[in-house]
Amino acid sequence: MKIGKLAARSGVSVRALRYYEERGVLVPDRTPSGYRVFTPADVRRVAHIQTLLAAGLRMQLIREILTCLSGESLLLDECRERLAAERRRISGDIDRLIRTRSLLDDLLAGGHSGT
Amino acid sequence: MKIGKLAARSGVSVRALRYYEERGVLVPDRTPSGYRVFTPADVRRVAHIQTLLAAGLRMQLIREILTCLSGESLLLDECRERLAAERRRISGDIDRLIRTRSLLDDLLAGGHSGT
DNA sequence: CTAAAGTCTCACGTCAATGTCAGAGTCAAG
DNA sequence: CTTGACTCTGACATTGACGTGAGACTTTAG
Known part of the structure; x- marks a missing residue:
C-alpha cells in the first residue's frame, strides 16, 4: 500500500x-x-x-x-540487554508517576508534604 | 537566599x-x-x-x-477538579506505560503481538 | 579598594517530532 | 488528454524547557 x-x-x-x-x-x-x-x-x-x-x-x-x-527473533544478547534496559527505565518512570500521583493525592487532601 | x-x-x-x-x-x-x-x-x-x-x-x-x-489550602472546587483531572491523566499514563512494558516483555519473549 | 564571583536582562541556540508550504511529478477517471 | 487526487523532495516553522553568551551592575573576599 x-x-x-x-x-x-x-x-x-x-x-x-x-x-x-x-x-x-x-x-x-x-x-x-x-x-x-x-x-x-x-x-x-x-x-x-x-x-x-x-x-x-x-x-x-x-x-x-x-x-x-x-x-x-534471533535476539542477540546485546539487543536483549537493550530491551531490558528500557524495561527498567520504564519501570522507573512508572514508579515516579505513581509517586507523583501520590503527591497530587496529598495536595487534594490538603497536605504540603514530601517529594 | x-x-x-x-x-x-x-x-x-x-x-x-x-x-x-x-x-x-x-x-x-x-x-x-x-x-x-x-x-x-x-x-x-x-x-x-x-x-x-x-x-x-x-x-x-x-x-x-x-x-x-x-x-x-482553601482549595476551590475548580482547583480540586483541575488536580483530579491531572490525577486521571497520570493514571492513564501509568496504564499506558504498563502496557508498553508488557510489549517489551513480549518482544523479549520473542512474540510479535498486539499494541 | 580591587579583583573575583554572583547576578541582572536581553536574546539567540538547541533538540525531537512533527506541521506546513512550495514546486513538481504521477496516477486513476472521465 | 485533462483534471483532480496523491505523492515526491526540500526546507523553514513550531513547541517547551531550558542552554549559552554578551554586556553591565553588585556583592564578597582579601
Whole structure:
C-alpha cells in the first residue's frame, strides 16, 4: 500500500511516516516512479512505534529495538540487554508517576508534604 | 537566599529558576538592587515543580496547580477538579506505560503481538 | 579598594517530532 | 488528454524547557 493508506490505517500523519523512514525505523519499498510502498505488517510496526514513542523512547532507540526484531527473533544478547534496559527505565518512570500521583493525592487532601 | 543558593539546594540550574519565575511559577522578592530573593519553602516548591514536570505537566498547568495551593489550602472546587483531572491523566499514563512494558516483555519473549 | 564571583536582562541556540508550504511529478477517471 | 487526487523532495516553522553568551551592575573576599 502507499503512504496515504498506511497513514489512514495507522492513524498517524503522512509527514510522520516519512520522518520514520528518514530515521530508519520504516524501510518501505519504492515503485519505479519513487512512491513508497508499505506492507500490511507495517501497520502493526507503526502501532509499536507509537506505543514506544508514547513511553518516551527516542526514535534512535526505537529503531535499534525494532531492528533487533527484524532479524526474525534471533535476539542477540546485546539487543536483549537493550530491551531490558528500557524495561527498567520504564519501570522507573512508572514508579515516579505513581509517586507523583501520590503527591497530587496529598495536595487534594490538603497536605504540603514530601517529594 | 539568592538564586545561586536555591539552584544548589534544589539541584536545578539558575536559568531554569529564572524561567520558572518568567512563567509565574516562582514569585521571588527582590533586593533593592534587583537580585531575586527566595525563601526556604521555595526549595520544596521547586522539588514539586520538578516532580510535576517529570510527570509531563506543562508549566502553565503547574502554575495553576501551585497557585491553587498558595491560597493556603482553601482549595476551590475548580482547583480540586483541575488536580483530579491531572490525577486521571497520570493514571492513564501509568496504564499506558504498563502496557508498553508488557510489549517489551513480549518482544523479549520473542512474540510479535498486539499494541 | 580591587579583583573575583554572583547576578541582572536581553536574546539567540538547541533538540525531537512533527506541521506546513512550495514546486513538481504521477496516477486513476472521465 | 485533462483534471483532480496523491505523492515526491526540500526546507523553514513550531513547541517547551531550558542552554549559552554578551554586556553591565553588585556583592564578597582579601
